[in-house]
Amino acid sequence: MPDDRFHVYDTTLRDGAQQEGLNLTVVDKLAIARHLDGLGVGFIEGGWPGANPKDTEFFRRAQTELDLKHAQLAAFGATRRAGVKAADDPLVAALRESGAPVVTLVAKSHDRHVELALRTTLQENLAMIRDTVSHLRAEGQRVFLDAEHFFDGYASNPAYALEVLRTAAEAGASVIALCDTNGGMLPDELAEVVHAAVQTSARVGIHCHDDTGCAVANTLAAVKAGATHVQGCANGYGERSGNANLFTVVANLQLKRGFDLVPREALADMTRIAHAITEVTNVTPNSHAPYVGVSAFAHKAGLHASAIKVDPNLYQHIDPARVGNDMRMLVSDMAGRASVELKGRELGYELSPEISRELVNRVKDMESKGYTFEAADASFELLLRDTVAGERRRHFEVESWRVIVERTRGGELVSEATVKLHAKGERIVATGEGNGPVNALDRAVRLGLERLYPELAEVELTDFKVRILEGTHGTDAITRVLITSSDATGEWATVGVDENIIEASWQALEQAVTYGLVRAGHVAD
């Protein structure tokens, strides 16, 4: 349980999911919640149960499938409708029954929005807030309030905006987050309003959007003005220009303003976590992201190279290791060895300096072609084993494969794959059908090898992700395929890269099967 005096509140799964093109399944949401918990955030807003069936399911599954170490879940929802009792409003009931210890109620604090969007009176809006907060508090939940359009509302009618704040606080809301919903504020103007809000003696939080490119600075300004609860999204996801990037906010507050928000070792894992979340969202990671971008500590060394070597801290604003990132010299190959050795040790290999160096070179070469090993441990381990062994060791050899996908005149869709392999001195020809080309290939390989390696019956392909790496050449682009497989005791991920999506899938499949055999104790021929 984190310190309650200052809240790090993540809204990736709700407000972040408003980003154009971002569509999260329930499984995605559960995975992201685990990553955020690993970072040590205090609260994870999971969505709007009752309004959105997917979010209702998220909260249901979270109760058994999420084992959060740091974070508490918050269910987002609206105050009761005008003219009904909070206890009788089915949307309020969905919040009550979500199982979340915290409910974050969104409420209007802008007079025009009350009239135009809610179509009710200013007084009824206050009653809606008072009743809903009181009701949920009485039912045992902690309540936060998101004061929507607060800053524009304050500009329009400051007395009413502050009245909303007071009403919520008096009814028992423990935090009122002031939302710059349209994102148009600049830090100085925003800080003045936060200061006025803090004078009401309500506990104040801040929720910013990046429409002026100032979401992070606005959040910091609000904290300086007295806010003790910051909202934001992983990687700055969100509608329009995005929400405040929670990673940047946390790193700034913790490393530059002395706040103690997340465990030091979790902060040192932030870069990995930020990238792991992009694998779930399938949003191309922003290489320029502060702190966690791959370019964030990259230098075109030029004239400064020798000075950087003597004292790197003269050329970087923090030690990148504190957020799990690395300084990279774009012209040299200095980077990487330490992390490769570390990773090797993690997998149980003590690597000699020569092997480390060779492995770094192979990794760099492959990464420059689009491979990524961060989410493909099994591919990395196979590469490591090959490097240690000095050659590629195989459980089977591939002679050829062929995939046919056809829509027939009758409208039937047929996917069929044939593989020709050599293993244990035998030549194997096998054909599989599937509901798509990769499924067909997977079945063909398995069918061909299962007689020789019965353990493959246990191995299952459980996830398949595709990322197009270059967005400007159409189908000439490079395709990266990540495959997750599992057996009875665990799961592993492999990666393939090619301009041809089927070849990329095949690479990942071949490694997935190979790694499954390694796990089963088979030594390669």
Place this chain on the structure above:
Amino acid sequence: MPDDRFHVYDTTLRDGAQQEGLNLTVVDKLAIARHLDGLGVGFIEGGWPGANPKDTEFFRRAQTELDLKHAQLAAFGATRRAGVKAADDPLVAALRESGAPVVTLVAKSHDRHVELALRTTLQENLAMIRDTVSHLRAEGQRVFLDAEHFFDGYASNPAYALEVLRTAAEAGASVIALCDTNGGMLPDELAEVVHAAVQTSARVGIHCHDDTGCAVANTLAAVKAGATHVQGCANGYGERSGNANLFTVVANLQLKRGFDLVPREALADMTRIAHAITEVTNVTPNSHAPYVGVSAFAHKAGLHASAIKVDPNLYQHIDPARVGNDMRMLVSDMAGRASVELKGRELGYELSPEISRELVNRVKDMESKGYTFEAADASFELLLRDTVAGERRRHFEVESWRVIVERTRGGELVSEATVKLHAKGERIVATGEGNGPVNALDRAVRLGLERLYPELAEVELTDFKVRILEGTHGTDAITRVLITSSDATGEWATVGVDENIIEASWQALEQAVTYGLVRAGHVAD
């Protein structure tokens, strides 16, 4: 010639070009300079003549090939080397002979950097500044000074940092730009230092990097503290996390702080200019960029759609037309009638309530199957047209198709597709080869139809995105494919969904071609 009282100074061609992966030719630089001049910036830093042959050539060609309306060119370079006269330093000579009316000299203002990187004394560094500024002034150029690492230098030795400032100003530098070279500052701390610098009575400028996500806010804070010269880069290009985004800075100052920096009609062209520059740099545009990103004014309408219809300004921080952008309504998840009607109007259709209702039902049905229309405007418009017409109208009928992807015994990778179509009373059989299955299908369709529809020669597939929708069923998962196509006048996106990735791709391709024909004015049979 712009007002000299406040400078908008662009450094895209010099500091922006330090961005990882960004490589500009001389022709690129000339093109970007024209775009920046079109926006009305005051100064364009072209590069470092003498140190970089490409930059020397840029300044040479600029004299005859650039006809700047607003901007003046600035040549960037260092102060003279230690122990030589400014007049005798060949690098200083290159600045003098660049033909640029302004020279921006970079100088060390951090004591440790003087010792470690320049390897000279603090006194000699001051002499280098004094001599070089005086010499260039005497030769008739205007001189600005970039005080490198100023903020870290001020932290290390404030007296010396300010002495650098005074020395440059006394020698005749008309602006001293304080550089947060490592980018680690936050607005409040930065403003304090700027305030101290302004007290020296030197004219102060500001140059920020985005390593804390605060480059824009830092720039605004410096202006408030007395800086009257702002540096930044187009689209926030630059090393590591980038430089201050000059477009965001200008829009914030002009639209929210009342500065009169660029002509109003030029500001209203900013979105186009920002995108035109990405065409030159070949860097994928950031769709979330404040003000100019394609998502900057995009709304997942949902509940708010009807309120947005009544008063859009309640939901946007500025009128997007002021920066040449547009509000866009995304058709999404909770699509309601209001947002579908709004979207229809955007596309030029007045929909009757009955048609709207039917369209909403079709959208909802398809979204529940995994389709998404928010990133696939063309698919939505085809659906809308079909709904209005009461039936699916086709330019061609598909009899069957087949794709073969094969890795041969010799290791060769072959992708081949055959399509059988009917169009304009003819039966067409065409086969295409490609570097992958979708590319092969695309070529086959095009090859088959181009004789009947010559406009298809203009249509190009420019982007291809794949998303696996359910992460738990392996290759049984549903695949969503988004395809972006373009012709001479614009681009459009289509979507396909199926458990079979090839079928999903085919759906998106078929719509892409159909929409291309609609654009070309072909009425379906």
